[in-house]
Amino acid sequence: MALIPQQFIQELLTRVDIVDLIDSRIPLKKAGTNFKACCPFHGEKTPSFTVSQDKQFYHCFGCGAHGNAISFVMEYDRLEFPDAVEELASSLGMEVPRDENAPSRPKVDVTLYDLMEKIAKFYQRKLSSPQGKPAVNYLKKRGLSGEIAKRFAIGYVPGEWRNLESIFPQLKTDKKLQQQLIDCGMLIKKDNSLYDRFRDRIMFPIKDKRGRVIAFGGRIIDQGEPKYLNSPETPIFHKSNELYGLYQARQANRKLERLLIVEGYMDVVALAQFNINNAVATLGTATTESHLQQLFRTTRELVLCFDGDRAGRDAALRALEHGLSQLRDGRDIKLMFLPDGEDPDSMVRKVGKDEFLRQVSESTPLFEFLLKHLASQVDLNSVSGRGQLVHLAKPYLDKITDPIYHEFFSNALADKAQLSVEKLEKIIEQPQQTAKPSKRPKKVTNNQKVDKTIQLALTLLLQKPQLGLTVNNVTWLKTLPEKGPKLLHQLLEIIHSNPNITTGTLLEFWRDHEKLYNRLAQLAVTEREERMKGNEQAELNDCIKRLLRQAQTQRLDYLRLKDEQSGQKLTTAEKSEYQQLLLLAKQKPEKR
Numbered sequence: 001m002a003l004i005p006q007q008f009i010q011e012l013l014t015r016v017d018i019v020d021l022i023d024s025r026i027p028l029k030k031a032g033t034n035f036k037a038c039c040p041f042h043g044e045k046t047p048s049f050t051v052s053q054d055k056q057f058y059h060c061f062g063c064g065a066h067g068n069a070i071s072f073v074m075e076y077d078r079l080e081f082p083d084a085v086e087e088l089a090s091s092l093g094m095e096v097p098r099d100e101n102a103p104s105r106p107k108v109d110v111t112l113y114d115l116m117e118k119i120a121k122f123y124q125r126k127l128s129s130p131q132g133k134p135a136v137n138y139l140k141k142r143g144l145s146g147e148i149a150k151r152f153a154i155g156y157v158p159g160e161w162r163n164l165e166s167i168f169p170q171l172k173t174d175k176k177l178q179q180q181l182i183d184c185g186m187l188i189k190k191d192n193s194l195y196d197r198f199r200d201r202i203m204f205p206i207k208d209k210r211g212r213v214i215a216f217g218g219r220i221i222d223q224g225e226p227k228y229l230n231s232p233e234t235p236i237f238h239k240s241n242e243l244y245g246l247y248q249a250r251q252a253n254r255k256l257e258r259l260l261i262v263e264g265y266m267d268v269v270a271l272a273q274f275n276i277n278n279a280v281a282t283l284g285t286a287t288t289e290s291h292l293q294q295l296f297r298t299t300r301e302l303v304l305c306f307d308g309d310r311a312g313r314d315a316a317l318r319a320l321e322h323g324l325s326q327l328r329d330g331r332d333i334k335l336m337f338l339p340d341g342e343d344p345d346s347m348v349r350k351v352g353k354d355e356f357l358r359q360v361s362e363s364t365p366l367f368e369f370l371l372k373h374l375a376s377q378v379d380l381n382s383v384s385g386r387g388q389l390v391h392l393a394k395p396y397l398d399k400i401t402d403p404i405y406h407e408f409f410s411n412a413l414a415d416k417a418q419l420s421v422e423k424l425e426k427i428i429e430q431p432q433q434t435a436k437p438s439k440r441p442k443k444v445t446n447n448q449k450v451d452k453t454i455q456l457a458l459t460l461l462l463q464k465p466q467l468g469l470t471v472n473n474v475t476w477l478k479t480l481p482e483k484g485p486k487l488l489h490q491l492l493e494i495i496h497s498n499p500n501i502t503t504g505t506l507l508e509f510w511r512d513h514e515k516l517y518n519r520l521a522q523l524a525v526t527e528r529e530e531r532m533k534g535n536e537q538a539e540l541n542d543c544i545k546r547l548l549r550q551a552q553t554q555r556l557d558y559l560r561l562k563d564e565q566s567g568q569k570l571t572t573a574e575k576s577e578y579q580q581l582l583l584l585a586k587q588k589p590e591k592r
Contacts, residue, residue, distance in 0.1 A: 004085055006509070008097055009070070010498065012085065013505040015092055016069045018056045025076055040076060041065045041254060055463070055503035059525040066521045068504030078250040080297060081511070083210045108235050112184045116205075116213040116236075119186060122167045123155025123203040123216075132156040135202045138221050142266065143349065148273050152204065152248060157218065159200035185215065185231040198229065204265040206237070206283065207247040217244065217265050217283065228264070230284050241290045243280040244268055246298070252277035256299040260336075260360060261287060262344045263305070270345035274353045279344070287319040292326045292333075301332045303363045305344055308337040317373065320366060324399040327366075334363035367409050370396060371416055386417040387427065394428045454484035455523065457543040460536050461491050462524040465506055467540050468495035474544065476551045485547065487516075556581040 019035055022028060028035040028051060039049035039060040048062040059066040065075065073084040089096045126132050127149070135156040139149060148154075157163055164186060165171050171178060178194060181187040188197050201218030208214045215231035231237055245268040249256060252272075260279045262268060271279045282291060287304060295302055304319050306312035316335050323333045336359065338347055348356045374392045379385035393413050400406045414424040461468050468491070477489040494509060495501060503524050510517045559570065559578045570578060 004082065005097060009085065009508055010501075010505055012088055012092070012094065013056065013069055013502070013508060014500075015094070016088055017053070018058065018069045018072065018504060019051055019053045021069050021088075022051055022058065022072055039063060039065065052503070055524070057502070057504040057507070057524060059521075066525060068508060070508065075254075078254075080209055087210065109180065109183070112180060112234075112236050113212045113214070115180060115186075116184060116215075118167055119164070120153055120155065120203075120205045120213045120216075122163075123157055123205075124153055125155075126158060127154065127156040127202075131158045134221055138202065142270065142345070144269060144273055148269055151272065152245075152269050153213075154269070155203040155205070157196070157198045157201055157203050161195045161199060163196050163199070183234060184236060185234045197231075201229065204244065204269075206231070206242060206244055208236075208242065209247060209250070211247050211251075212236075214242070215239075215283075219265070228284070239283040240285055240288050241294070242283055243291060243294065244283055245272075245280040246294070248272070249278050249280055250298060258301040258303060258360075259295055259299045260344075261291075261295070261302060261304045264343075267305075267344040271348055274348050274356070276348070276353060276357065286315060287322065289322040289326065292322055296326060296328075296331055300330050301334070303334045303336050303360055305336045305338065307343070308340055312337060313373070316369065320370060321396070321399065323366060324396060325401055327400060327402050327405045333366040335366060335369050336360060336363040367412055371412060375416060380416070386419070389413075389417050390419070390424060390427050397428065451482075451484060453543050453546050454488055457488055457540060457547070458484075458491065458520065459523045459526055459528070460540045460543070461488075461495065462503055462506065462520060463526075464536055465495050465501050465503065466499070467537055468492045469499060470537065471540065471544055477547065480547065480551055480554065488547075552581055 019028060022037075023035075026037050026040050028037050029047075031047075031050070033052075033054065035051040035053070036047040037049045037051075038044050038047050039062055041049075041060065042063040042065075044062050049058065049060045049065075051058045057066070057068055058072060067075070069088060070081070070084050073079060073087055074081060077084070077087065079087060086096055127135055132155075139154070144154075164181060168174070168177060168181075171181070178187065178189075182189055182194075186197055187194050198216060198218045201220055204217040204219070205213045206215040206217060215234070215237040217231075218229045220227055220229075230239065233239065243261075244265055248268075249259065256278055258278060260271070260276075262271070262279050262281050264281055268279045268281050271277075280295070282288075292302070302323075304316065304323075306316045316337075320333075320335075327333065338344070342350070344356075351359075371393075374389055374396075377392065378388045380389065390413065393409075397406070397409060397413070400409055410421060410424060414421045417424065419427070471492055474489060474492060477485040477492075480486075491506070494506065498505070507517060507521055507524065510520055556578070559574055559581070
């Protein structure tokens with residue numbers, strides 16, 4: 001997200017009209033100053049989905065979905081943030097710039113996506129032609145329906161060496177087109193001849209997160225090697241970053257609670273045939289750190305599926321090493337081991353959907369598998385064996401960066417080794433955590449009143465940002481304790497720098513902070529009493545006055561303590577300030 005300058009995001013949100021954007025996908029009806037529709041994110045008969053043109057913000061009072069134009073594209077089109085920005089920018093004829101301080105990225109020839117889409121559609125047509133009959137028979141034999149083949153855009157490429165010439169008649173003479181097809185891995189140039197990379201194979205298009213075809217996987221129908229042939233690395237395809245079926249899984253599930261990582265294309269489509277639409281496959285590579293990072297942006301639980309033999313367990317250990325560093329609060333990784341000779345495709349056909357899903361849900365937790373694997377290599381009945389277990393576990397423990405998971409695994413390891421946690425820490429030579437300094441005793445203050453004042457001020461500014469243009473010289477807000485006043489100061493700074501900013505654009509500044517973003521979005525749609533409407537400016541001014549009085553009280557307390565207890569003499573300026581603050585403190589606050 002940081003690669004896209006904030007200034008561009010603001011300009012993008014200024015140029016797009018959220019009403020036009022949403023109305024192009026779901027029909028909106030005028031309802032007072034807003035627009036309404038049945039929510040596209042949950043089933044309902046009575047419209048509770050509201051779009052505000054003034055705020056450039058949507059909110060569903062039924063399911064709580066909310067956000068600006070970028071949020072809507074992310075949710076509705078199931079895209080990640082950078083892709084949603086690209087999509088919106090493209091619709092407006094804008095080019096997304098990249099932060100100059102970010103690592104430079106090679107410019108991609110976007111016409112390659114168009115070429116790959118044409119090729120994919122050609123393969124689909126060929127599957128339905130007489131030439132594709134052997135491929136259709138094979139797919140039927142594997143239990144796949146036409147509906148599933150269509151959903152995954154499965155196709156067939158005949159055995160000729162130059163099929164692409166029938167799609168691109170100008171190919172023989174168009175040198176630029178030849179190079180483009182070489183660049184995207186579809187043509188091979190050897191000596192002075194050009195020929196197709198894929199021949200006589202069932203073709204599985206590989207799509208990126210935006211649904212664009214970026215590569216292919218081809219499976220031989222009868223005997224032959226290799227059984228599976230993938231596209232090579234290209235400017236638009238990097239196999240260590242991509243996952244087959246992730247686009248389809250996100251399209252089939254608004255919210256993915258869990259993703260199942262399997263080995264091959266046929267496993268993904270076979271599970272989809274049983275209405276299990278949350279499987280993805282790596283593309284001939286082991287599960288990488290990049291894969292896990294992508295998947296955790298989509299879901300909170302991953303189940304990695306492996307064969308139950310030695311090779312499967314070795315693969316699980318390699319994936320586990322990448323997975324340990326990715327664990328955070330709320331994330332979970334489990335391991336599923338299949339019986340010898342089984343793969344997900346054969347397993348689901350043997351035991352059925354319900355039993356297969358039960359086994360997925362009961363997969364082995366990552367730490368349980370790791371401890372069991374390590375314990376199998378030592379004699380736990382001996383002191384030396386238990387010490388050896390700790391040393392075997394140390395490299396894995398070092399990879400866990402999350403303190404909660406680190407403590408959890410340390411405790412589990414200590415229990416397994418029959419050691420106290422303190423003894424364990426000494427063995428693995430971990431420095432003892434320094435004791436946290438004791439917190440200062442809290443003063444008896446009007447903190448609750450301050451919190452309510454801050455909340456009201458934030459609500460007013462989020463709902464009507466232009467109210468903040470009349471509020472000036474508030475650097476003193478940063479002197480108040482807690483985060484609320486500092487957040488209010490930041491909000492006012494943004495509004496002064498962007499006088500015409502809308503609610504939707506304002507919230508975008510906190511997208512990286514999920515909890516805070518959701519809290520602020522909630523304030524932006526909080527219904528206020530009818531009697532309070534129309535007095536927003538006076539209310540905001542009153543909030544600022546009360547906060548200023550709190551800041552003055554805090555400053556007065558500081559100067560008094562400095563003068564009475566620390567033995568430090570107040571400067572002339574501080575004495576003058578102290579007298580002024582005393583006078584202000586004696587004045588009665590205005591009644592609300």
